[in-house]
Amino acid sequence: xxxxNFLLQVKSLHAGYGPTRVLHGLDFxxxxxxxTALLGANGAGKTTTxxxxxxxxxxxxxxxxxxxxxxxxxxxxxxxxxxxxVPDGRGTFMELSVEENLRLGAYTKRGDPRPDMERMxxxxxxxxxxxxxxxxxxxxxxxxxxxxxxxxxxxxxxxxLDEPSFGLAPLIVREIFAIMRQIIAAEGTSILVVxxxxxxxxxxxxxxxxxxxxxxxxxxxxxxxxxxxxxxRSYLGY
Amino acid sequence: MHAHITRFGPxxxxxxxxxxxxxxxxxxxxxxxxxxxxYALSVLGLNLVTGYNGQVSLGHGAFYAVGAYVTAIMMDxxxxxxxxxxxxxxxxxxxxxxxxxxxxxxxxxxxxxxTTFALAVAVPQLLKYKLIDGWTGGVQGxxxxxxxxxxxxxxxxxxWVYLFSLAVGVLMFALASNLVHGRIGRAMVAIRDxxxxxxxxxxxxxxxxxxxxxxxxxxxxxxxxxAAIAVQFVSPxxxxxxxxxxxxxxxxxxxxxxxxxxxxxxxxxEFVPNIADHLSKAAPxxxxxxxxxxxxxxxxxxxxxxxxxxxxxxxxx
Numbered sequence: 134x135x136x137x138n139f140l141l142q143v144k145s146l147h148a149g150y151g152p153t154r155v156l157h158g159l160d161f162x163x164x165x166x167x168x169t170a171l172l173g174a175n176g177a178g179k180t181t182t183x184x185x186x187x188x189x190x191x192x193x194x195x196x197x198x199x200x201x202x203x204x205x206x207x208x209x210x211x212x213x214x215x216x217x218x219v220p221d222g223r224g225t226f227m228e229l230s231v232e233e234n235l236r237l238g239a240y241t242k243r244g245d246p247r248p249d250m251e252r253m254x255x256x257x258x259x260x261x262x263x264x265x266x267x268x269x270x271x272x273x274x275x276x277x278x279x280x281x282x283x284x285x286x287x288x289x290x291x292x293x294l295d296e297p298s299f300g301l302a303p304l305i306v307r308e309i310f311a312i313m314r315q316i317i318a319a320e321g322t323s324i325l326v327v328x329x330x331x332x333x334x335x336x337x338x339x340x341x342x343x344x345x346x347x348x349x350x351x352x353x354x355x356x357x358x359x360x361x362x363x364x365x366r367s368y369l370g371y
Numbered sequence: 372m373h374a375h376i377t378r379f380g381p382x383x384x385x386x387x388x389x390x391x392x393x394x395x396x397x398x399x400x401x402x403x404x405x406x407x408x409x410y411a412l413s414v415l416g417l418n419l420v421t422g423y424n425g426q427v428s429l430g431h432g433a434f435y436a437v438g439a440y441v442t443a444i445m446m447d448x449x450x451x452x453x454x455x456x457x458x459x460x461x462x463x464x465x466x467x468x469x470x471x472x473x474x475x476x477x478x479x480x481x482x483x484x485x486t487t488f489a490l491a492v493a494v495p496q497l498l499k500y501k502l503i504d505g506w507t508g509g510v511q512g513x514x515x516x517x518x519x520x521x522x523x524x525x526x527x528x529x530x531w532v533y534l535f536s537l538a539v540g541v542l543m544f545a546l547a548s549n550l551v552h553g554r555i556g557r558a559m560v561a562i563r564d565x566x567x568x569x570x571x572x573x574x575x576x577x578x579x580x581x582x583x584x585x586x587x588x589x590x591x592x593x594x595x596x597x598a599a600i601a602v603q604f605v606s607p608x609x610x611x612x613x614x615x616x617x618x619x620x621x622x623x624x625x626x627x628x629x630x631x632x633x634x635x636x637x638x639x640x641e642f643v644p645n646i647a648d649h650l651s652k653a654a655p656x657x658x659x660x661x662x663x664x665x666x667x668x669x670x671x672x673x674x675x676x677x678x679x680x681x682x683x684x685x686x687x688x
Contacts, residue, residue, distance in 0.1 A: 208570040
């Protein structure tokens with residue numbers, strides 16, 4: 134694992150909540166300018182891994198962002214370096230309008246956020262139609278789009294996505310994943326996506342890691358993992 | 372229709388609030404209305420931190436007391452004019468809120484509620500403390516003189532104090548309205564509703580909460596200052612725990628996370644106890660309780676949200 138190919142390098146990452154240990158020494162990397170998928174069942178530690186990267190839980194181990202250590206920094210400092218996190222449950226501000234949600238995304242950025250909003254409408258035209266609407270009235274898919282757009286307002290270099298497919302119809306998920314591809318191509322963003330829905334994630338990812346009870350049990354190119362007999366039976370369901 | 376209400380409503384309200392009482396209200400009624408302004412500012416302060424930012428405080432009576440005492444002490448000891456005490460009161464309360472908020476806000480939810488409650492319990496006794504009774508007047512408190520209207524204006528003292536308080540109130544409400552409808556207000560709501568997402572967007576939550584707490588203390592403190600000027604008297608026993616709880620009632624009944632809610636809440640806490648007293652001399656508390664519960668049923672989300680729904684329906688028609 135080297136800085137040249139991996140924007141984020143994670144080495145022997147341990148983390149947990151109070152006395153409960155959740156992650157037991159993870160090693161993985163996020164591919165530069167691509168999608169990396171972190172797969173696993175409920176409770177495997179996927180969400181905790183993202184929180185560990187964002188500095189929301191206590192950790193030991195090393196996390197390098199573009200070669201520089203970010204472990205131990207405050208969450209807002211990590212965000213300021215270009216790590217955007219769409220949390221578990223999307224973190225949509227239901228009472229605020231679509232516009233206000235997007236403005237919040239650019240909270241720490243000085244200057245007019247409108248050009249960035251226009252940029253987002255390029256990817257997500259549906260959000261433009263819903264501009265003044267309360268975010269709580271959006272459909273699940275639109276809320277997911279809003280959450281991603283909000284995170285992209287700061288021009289992050291790394292986007293952390295926690296189960297973007299959660300509660301959405303497969304068709305919508307495919308649409309969102311297709312847009313993610315466009316975003317990578319246009320902005321050079323790297324994405325780490327956490328998913329229970331392995332087949333969808335493997336279809337768009339370059340690399341994938343399989344997490345089981347806080348340990349990585351398999352890693353490699355997404356194409357290879359998709360072909361793996363054991364994975365197919367346990368996670369892909371055919 | 373709706374747009375007109377939101378644009379001209381506040382202006383019309385201010386004009387009526389200034390003119391009608393001068394024409395019709397008695398001295399005592401003017402005094403009551405002045406207290407409504409003071410309460411409205413206090414509830415507004417609580418609303419900023421609890422309604423908008425989601426930090427429950429059961430101790431805002433303490434900031435009200437500090438504001439009232441700052442004004443009373445300055446007027447009594449140093450003959451400072453009443454109006455000049457307000458900025459000082461604002462700064463003192465903001466600093467007090469900031470220092471208190473720093474450690475207290477590390478505790479979330481019910482623990483913060485208890486910590487602030489403890490503050491409300493402690494303050495009346497601290498005000499009686501021997502070492503400072505040269506300033507505070509100990510148990511006796513401080514009596515101050517009600518200001519007269521300046522420039523030989525043809526107004527009674529009650530009328531002038533009411534108008535002055537109303538002007539301060541309007542200014543502070545405009546300030547709060549700008550605050551919550553802009554960038555800072557969005558961040559306040561973001562921290563309340565989605566702390567993890569807010570943090571991930573780069574908002575320094577701890578710092579932000581502390582600053583909100585300080586701002587909130589400042590609003591409530593100015594409310595206390597206005598009340599001291601109107602009542603012409605402060606004493607430790609005017610600022611018991613019940614006062615903090617009353618502000619909380621005003622915030623919920625008026626409408627949490629609503630600027631106008633603070634006005635309705637203040638009207639409620641000033642006048643409903645009187646109404647309950649009129650209805651039953653024997654058990655005003657029980658009547659007050661029933662009215663309180665009735666409001667919760669009829670206007671869940673507060674009076675402000677009930678009115679908002681009515682206006683929205685009018686706008687559709």
